[in-house]
Amino acid sequence: MQISIKNLYKNYQLNGLEVPAIRGIDLTIKKGEFSAIAGPSGSGKTTLLNIIGGLDRPTAGEIRVGNDDLNKLNQKELSDLRLHRIGFIFQAYNLIPVLTALENVEYVLLLQGVLKEERTTRSTRILEEVGLGEYINRFPKELSGGQQQRVAVARAIVSEPEIILADEPTANLDQKTGALLLDLMHDLNHKKNITFLFSTHDQMVMEKARRLVYLTDGTSNSDTFRGHGHFKDNKIKKKSKKKSN
Amino acid sequence: MKTLILISWRNLWRQKRRSLIVILSVGLGIFAMILSIGLLNGMINQAVENTISTSIGHIAIHQKGFQDTMKLEYNFLPARGIEKIIMEENYVSSYAPRLKVQAMVRSAEASRGVLVYGIDPEKEKTISKISDYTIKEDGGAFLDSPSEGSILISKSMAKKLDLLIGDKLVLMIQDKNNEIVGIGMTVKGFFQTPVDSFDKFVVFAGMRKMQEITGLDKNITEINILLKDKKDVDAVKKLLISKIGNPDLEILTWKDMVPNLVSAVKFMDAMMYIFFSIIFITVIFSIANTLVMAIMERFHEIGVMKSIGTRPSWIFFIVIFEAVNLGLIGLAAGVSMGTICTMVLSNVGLDFSFFIESMRMWGTGSIIYPSIKTMDIVMATVIVMSTTIVAALYPAVKAARIKPLEALNYV
Numbered sequence: 283m284q285i286s287i288k289n290l291y292k293n294y295q296l297n298g299l300e301v302p303a304i305r306g307i308d309l310t311i312k313k314g315e316f317s318a319i320a321g322p323s324g325s326g327k328t329t330l331l332n333i334i335g336g337l338d339r340p341t342a343g344e345i346r347v348g349n350d351d352l353n354k355l356n357q358k359e360l361s362d363l364r365l366h367r368i369g370f371i372f373q374a375y376n377l378i379p380v381l382t383a384l385e386n387v388e389y390v391l392l393l394q395g396v397l398k399e400e401r402t403t404r405s406t407r408i409l410e411e412v413g414l415g416e417y418i419n420r421f422p423k424e425l426s427g428g429q430q431q432r433v434a435v436a437r438a439i440v441s442e443p444e445i446i447l448a449d450e451p452t453a454n455l456d457q458k459t460g461a462l463l464l465d466l467m468h469d470l471n472h473k474k475n476i477t478f479l480f481s482t483h484d485q486m487v488m489e490k491a492r493r494l495v496y497l498t499d500g501t502s503n504s505d506t507f508r509g510h511g512h513f514k515d516n517k518i519k520k521k522s523k524k525k526s527n
Numbered sequence: 528m529k530t531l532i533l534i535s536w537r538n539l540w541r542q543k544r545r546s547l548i549v550i551l552s553v554g555l556g557i558f559a560m561i562l563s564i565g566l567l568n569g570m571i572n573q574a575v576e577n578t579i580s581t582s583i584g585h586i587a588i589h590q591k592g593f594q595d596t597m598k599l600e601y602n603f604l605p606a607r608g609i610e611k612i613i614m615e616e617n618y619v620s621s622y623a624p625r626l627k628v629q630a631m632v633r634s635a636e637a638s639r640g641v642l643v644y645g646i647d648p649e650k651e652k653t654i655s656k657i658s659d660y661t662i663k664e665d666g667g668a669f670l671d672s673p674s675e676g677s678i679l680i681s682k683s684m685a686k687k688l689d690l691l692i693g694d695k696l697v698l699m700i701q702d703k704n705n706e707i708v709g710i711g712m713t714v715k716g717f718f719q720t721p722v723d724s725f726d727k728f729v730v731f732a733g734m735r736k737m738q739e740i741t742g743l744d745k746n747i748t749e750i751n752i753l754l755k756d757k758k759d760v761d762a763v764k765k766l767l768i769s770k771i772g773n774p775d776l777e778i779l780t781w782k783d784m785v786p787n788l789v790s791a792v793k794f795m796d797a798m799m800y801i802f803f804s805i806i807f808i809t810v811i812f813s814i815a816n817t818l819v820m821a822i823m824e825r826f827h828e829i830g831v832m833k834s835i836g837t838r839p840s841w842i843f844f845i846v847i848f849e850a851v852n853l854g855l856i857g858l859a860a861g862v863s864m865g866t867i868c869t870m871v872l873s874n875v876g877l878d879f880s881f882f883i884e885s886m887r888m889w890g891t892g893s894i895i896y897p898s899i900k901t902m903d904i905v906m907a908t909v910i911v912m913s914t915t916i917v918a919a920l921y922p923a924v925k926a927a928r929i930k931p932l933e934a935l936n937y938v
Contacts, residue, residue, distance in 0.1 A: 358838060364834060365835070370835055372935070376827075376935075379828065385530070389530065393836055393837060393841070437835070
């Protein structure tokens with residue numbers, strides 16, 4: 283499974299004016315990547331993530347998740363895509379406040395129609411994996427920011443999605459908590475081969491990522507890969523060639 | 528489904544005070560509705576029962592023409608056959624003959640036009656409550672024999688005529704030959720019924736005595752019948768008509784004899800619709816308003832739920848369930864309060880004696896015993912629940928249509 287984006291454009295209407303947010307991006311994300319999209323505010327990071335997640339539709343261009351052309355899916359099919367194949371982690375944790383940690387994680391499995399017993403075992407196991415074994419029956423407001431974000435990670439991975447989209451996951455956390463969270467995700471990527479795609483401002487995230495796509499003004503002006511320790515700088519001319527990594 | 532209900536249940540208690548206010552307003556509305564329906568039911572029932580138990584019974588048999596004119600010439604002989612038919616009828620609880628004659632009573636002070644009920648005291652006890660309504664203090668008593676020369680008058684009439692027990696009055700009657708005859712009678716007792724018009728107009732005397740005075744011999748003007756169950760009147764009326772088979776006799780139910788009470792019952796049914804629509808409006812607005820507010824508050828959260836793959840229909844049901852929960856709790860509170868209150872009051876009674884004059888005019892008596900039918904409660908339940916769901920439709924659709932992206936960006 284891979285995500286491939288071809289010649290993607292997105293304009294927003296703002297007070298009657300067309301404001302371009304993404305201007306021609308080509309990108310392919312392969313199974314098992316641990317990649318970050320960086321760039322200044324307004325460069326289109328979040329928009330790109332939203333389009334990949336089926337929350338937003340592109341103005342032009344093609345986006346495929348696996349074999350599915352997202353432009354051809356209706357709202358319900360997009361819902362199902364998000365439910366089964368994509369996990370989200372948001373900046374503001376975004377747990378369901380009336381559900382406990384365990385219930386929040388279970389919720390996704392419930393939507394998937396997993397049976398009660400299996401739901402509970404799987405959710406409990408995942409919460410233990412993210413280090414929240416003791417807190418499974420707490421409500422979000424009874425957890426710290428870092429803990430809430432761990433629940434959010436657990437919720438995102440419990441359904442074993444093909445990719446996890448994390449929109450500035452560390453932005454609301456302090457340095458240490460952010461680092462721990464990132465380590466956790468790194469571990470999960472390593473051990474379970476879960477694909478992660480971040481959008482971030484955070485230097486630490488950029489350093490940990492094995493691939494860094496840098497956006498400015500809605501286009502990618504650099505796409506670098508890192509094997510061990512340092513990025514292999516791989517500047518590209520925008521839209522000049524099809525990438526193959 | 529269980530989780531959806533759980534979510535909506537917990538959502539409900541996030542704003543405890545607001546939810547409680549809605550529950551309270553729904554509950555109070557239903558409570559007030561049940562109580563007022565109970566009171567109205569009680570009033571109407573009592574008015575009907577009081578009229579039946581004083582003057583008309585469930586079914587009456589007359590000579591054709593009597594009901595409209597109340598004239599003595601429409602009399603008939605209660606043939607053995609008729610009595611046998613009535614007696615053998617399973618639905619019948621009791622019956623009694625009466626001789627109703629228009630007359631004038633005169634005391635030393637004043638005179639009044641009255642309707643004399645010539646009764647057989649023992650039989651009368653089985654069909655009317657006049658014996659119970661007779662005031663036993665001051666040496667007053669109910670009639671003993673159909674042939675005695677005494678009379679029973681209402682307390683209010685006694686006051687107007689300035690009569691005491693044991694006093695004499697003169698009864699002036701047109702007999703069957705249209706001759707005016709006068710006869711002295713002794714006042715044996717006073718009665719007081721809850722029906723004002725009855726007290727103003729009716730006196731009781733022995734039936735044999737009245738037959739003597741009017742020269743009717745063994746003839747009477749009506750047979751009054753009390754059934755075991757009031758509901759059977761129409762069926763029994765039909766049965767009696769076909770069994771007695773006398774075209775000169777008219778067999779009427781209480782509904783035929785007091786059409787104004789029947790229309791009061793219909794009026795009350797119409798009132799019910801008004802009550803129901805008031806509740807309808809209260810429920811619609813309080814629930815819809817609360818839900819719209821709740822959804823605005825949870826705009827972001829609904830966006831999250833949708834972005835992690837919750838289908839719009841699920842969001843729709845979460846909102847509907849929240850409304851149903853609100854409605855159900857309010858309903859439970861209102862119905863239980865209303866029913867308990869009505870049941871207690873139906874035993875204790877609600878004393879309206881500060882309205883006594885108008886209550887007597889309605890013939891209900893001054894103490895109202897509310898009564899509520901299971902059907903009314905079922906009706907209220909169905910109406911409130913369906914209204915709740917109707918009220919929730921708009922907010923639920925709105926919530927289901929929230930675009931996840933907009934909601935995520937909305938904090």
